[in-house]
Amino acid sequence: MPGGERQHPLVYDRVAYAYRGGEEAVRDVSIRLEEGKVVLITGPSGAGKTTVCRMANGLIPHEFKGRLAGSVTIAGRYDSRKLSVSALSKIVGVLSQDPETQLFNPTVEEEIVFGACNYGLPVETIRERTERLLELTRLKPHRHKNPHNLSGGQQQSCALASILAFDPLVLVLDEPTSNIDPIGSQQVLELVARLAREENRTTLLVEHKIEELADLVDEMIVLHEGEILHRGPVREVLEHVEYIDSVGLSVPQVTLLCAKLRSAGWPIERLPIGIEEAVEVLAPLIDREALSRAPQLPPRRVQHGEEEVVVEITGLSHVYRDGTRALSGVDLEIRRGEFVGVLGQNGSGKTTLVKHLNGLLKPTEGTVTVAGLDTRKATIAQMAQTVGYIFQNPDSQIFKMKVGDELAFGPQNVGLSEEEVAKRVREAAGDLEISHLLEKNPFFLSKGEKQRIAVAAVMAMKPDILVLDEPTTGQDFKRAREIMDLAVRLHAEGQTVIVITHDMNLAAEYCDRVVIMEGGRVLLDAPAREAFLARKKLEASSLRPPQVTVLGEALGYREAWLTVDEAVEMLGASGGV
Known part of the structure; x- marks a missing residue:
C-alpha cells in the first residue's frame, strides 16, 4: 500500500449520524487518525462514542439503519458505505463494549487463532502471536477453557487477543478494560499502546479511564452531546479538568x-x-510536618452499628463442573446495614462468592446462611425476595421486550397489587432516570442504559440485601456516581449493600468495609481506610489504591x-x- 494511503488509515470527514427514528447521535465530527498513533475518545454516556466506533468497520451504515452524512475513509481509499462489513473487518479490528457477543469458539486458544487462520496468516506467525497474547493477557492457564466460562474481565481480554492476533491495520476498542481489574487494565492499555508503536497500528480507543491513559495516548478527544468539545494532547485538554469533571468524566x-x-x-x-x-x-x-500530625478523618456517613449478622458464610468452597476451584474455605460475616466492597482481580472468586447469597450457586462444601435461610435448601424465588442481585452483564438479566415490563416483572411475581407494582416501577425508573425509556425495547438500547434498567428492576423489588456486581460497567463517572448514590440512599434507610467493583476510586469513596479476594480466598477484610493502605495485599490481587x-x-x-x-x-x- 503506498505510503500516502497509510498516512491516515482512518478518516472521519464532517460525519453526522442519526439512528432510525432518533435525533443525531453525532454531528459534524472530523477526525484524522495517523499511522501508529493512539487516539483516545472519551465523553459522558450518550456522547456518541460507540456510534463513532460503529462507523469504523461499516456497522454504520450497513447494519444500523439511519441517516449518515459525511464520509468515513479507511486505508486512504475505502469508503465505508461501499465496502462490506466482512471486507472491512480484515482491515479494521473492532472490540465492542460487550465482548461476550464476540466469543463463539469452544476454547480460548481457538478463539484467538480463529480470525488469524481465516485471514490466511502463516502458521508459525499465528503460533507465535497466540503464545505471546496468551501470556500478555494472563490467559495462558485458561487456554483450553470455554470463553463463556471465564469472568467478564477474562472474556474482555480474550476478545482483545483474538483481534490483535490477525494484525489489523486499524484497531478500534470500545471500552476494552471496563471489566478488568486495575493492574490488568493498566497492562492491557500499555500493551495496546506499545503494539501501536511497535507494529505501526493506528488505534482508536474509547475509554473513561483517563487516569490510566494520560501517558499512553497521542491525542485526546472529548465528545459531548455528539460534538467534539475539546481535542489535543492530554495535558492541554486536562487544563479544562473542572469542566470535564462537571460533564461526568473521571479525570x-x-x-x-x-x-x-x-x-x-x-x-x-x-x-x-x-x-x-x-x-x-x-x-x-505545604507544611509536611503539620500534615504528618493531622488527625484521622471522621467517618463519611452514619454507621448503623447493627449486631445482627444477615450473611454468615462458613467453610465455603465451590468447584465448577469443569473442575475449576473458584472458592476455597471462605469464612465471612456481614451485619445488617453494612456497606461492603468485594474487590479482587479477574477470576479471584468475587462473583462466585456473591452468587451464593441468592442461591444462584450452591456450596460444594460449607454453608451460606442469609437472613436465617440456608441457601442449600431455599429456592431461588425465596432468596430473590431477600437478596436483590444486579448482574455484571445486564444482558444476562434482561428478557422482556419493554423496559416497563422488565421493571414490573419481579413485583408482579411476588403477588403485589397492580397499583403497588405501578408505583414501584415509577419510583425505580425515576431514581435511575429511565422514565423516558419505559416503552422502549431494552435490547435496542446502549449498554449503559441496559445497566440502569437492570438496577431499576432489582430496586423495584425493594430487597433487604442489595448485591451489585460491577453496577457501573459501561457508565461514565457521573452515571456511576448516581448509581452508587442511590445505593447510599438505600443504605441510609437500613439496607445492607454489597458491591463488587474494579473501580478503586468508587470503592474508596463509597464502601465502609473492604473484602479483598485472591485465588478463591479472603486475602483481607478491613475498614476501607486501612485496606487502601495495605499496598502489598492490594498488589497481590492486582489492585491499586x-x-x-x-x-x-x-x-x-x-x-x-x-x-x-x-x-x-x-x-x-x-x-x-
Whole structure:
C-alpha cells in the first residue's frame, strides 16, 4: 500500500449520524487518525462514542439503519458505505463494549487463532502471536477453557487477543478494560499502546479511564452531546479538568485536586497528571510536618452499628463442573446495614462468592446462611425476595421486550397489587432516570442504559440485601456516581449493600468495609481506610489504591485520603496560601 494511503488509515470527514427514528447521535465530527498513533475518545454516556466506533468497520451504515452524512475513509481509499462489513473487518479490528457477543469458539486458544487462520496468516506467525497474547493477557492457564466460562474481565481480554492476533491495520476498542481489574487494565492499555508503536497500528480507543491513559495516548478527544468539545494532547485538554469533571468524566484525581487548589488561590501553574508530578508541585507549598500530625478523618456517613449478622458464610468452597476451584474455605460475616466492597482481580472468586447469597450457586462444601435461610435448601424465588442481585452483564438479566415490563416483572411475581407494582416501577425508573425509556425495547438500547434498567428492576423489588456486581460497567463517572448514590440512599434507610467493583476510586469513596479476594480466598477484610493502605495485599490481587491515597502517603499523611475532597480539606489546613 503506498505510503500516502497509510498516512491516515482512518478518516472521519464532517460525519453526522442519526439512528432510525432518533435525533443525531453525532454531528459534524472530523477526525484524522495517523499511522501508529493512539487516539483516545472519551465523553459522558450518550456522547456518541460507540456510534463513532460503529462507523469504523461499516456497522454504520450497513447494519444500523439511519441517516449518515459525511464520509468515513479507511486505508486512504475505502469508503465505508461501499465496502462490506466482512471486507472491512480484515482491515479494521473492532472490540465492542460487550465482548461476550464476540466469543463463539469452544476454547480460548481457538478463539484467538480463529480470525488469524481465516485471514490466511502463516502458521508459525499465528503460533507465535497466540503464545505471546496468551501470556500478555494472563490467559495462558485458561487456554483450553470455554470463553463463556471465564469472568467478564477474562472474556474482555480474550476478545482483545483474538483481534490483535490477525494484525489489523486499524484497531478500534470500545471500552476494552471496563471489566478488568486495575493492574490488568493498566497492562492491557500499555500493551495496546506499545503494539501501536511497535507494529505501526493506528488505534482508536474509547475509554473513561483517563487516569490510566494520560501517558499512553497521542491525542485526546472529548465528545459531548455528539460534538467534539475539546481535542489535543492530554495535558492541554486536562487544563479544562473542572469542566470535564462537571460533564461526568473521571479525570485523574491529582489533576482535579490541583485544579481545585489553584481555584482556591494556590500558586500552581501547571496541572500534574501523575502522582510523582503532583508531589513535585505540592511538596514546596505545604507544611509536611503539620500534615504528618493531622488527625484521622471522621467517618463519611452514619454507621448503623447493627449486631445482627444477615450473611454468615462458613467453610465455603465451590468447584465448577469443569473442575475449576473458584472458592476455597471462605469464612465471612456481614451485619445488617453494612456497606461492603468485594474487590479482587479477574477470576479471584468475587462473583462466585456473591452468587451464593441468592442461591444462584450452591456450596460444594460449607454453608451460606442469609437472613436465617440456608441457601442449600431455599429456592431461588425465596432468596430473590431477600437478596436483590444486579448482574455484571445486564444482558444476562434482561428478557422482556419493554423496559416497563422488565421493571414490573419481579413485583408482579411476588403477588403485589397492580397499583403497588405501578408505583414501584415509577419510583425505580425515576431514581435511575429511565422514565423516558419505559416503552422502549431494552435490547435496542446502549449498554449503559441496559445497566440502569437492570438496577431499576432489582430496586423495584425493594430487597433487604442489595448485591451489585460491577453496577457501573459501561457508565461514565457521573452515571456511576448516581448509581452508587442511590445505593447510599438505600443504605441510609437500613439496607445492607454489597458491591463488587474494579473501580478503586468508587470503592474508596463509597464502601465502609473492604473484602479483598485472591485465588478463591479472603486475602483481607478491613475498614476501607486501612485496606487502601495495605499496598502489598492490594498488589497481590492486582489492585491499586486511589491516586489521592498514594499522594497522601508520599506527602507524609499517616492515614488514608479516600477522595479528592478529603485531600483538599487536609491540604488546606497545612499550607498553600
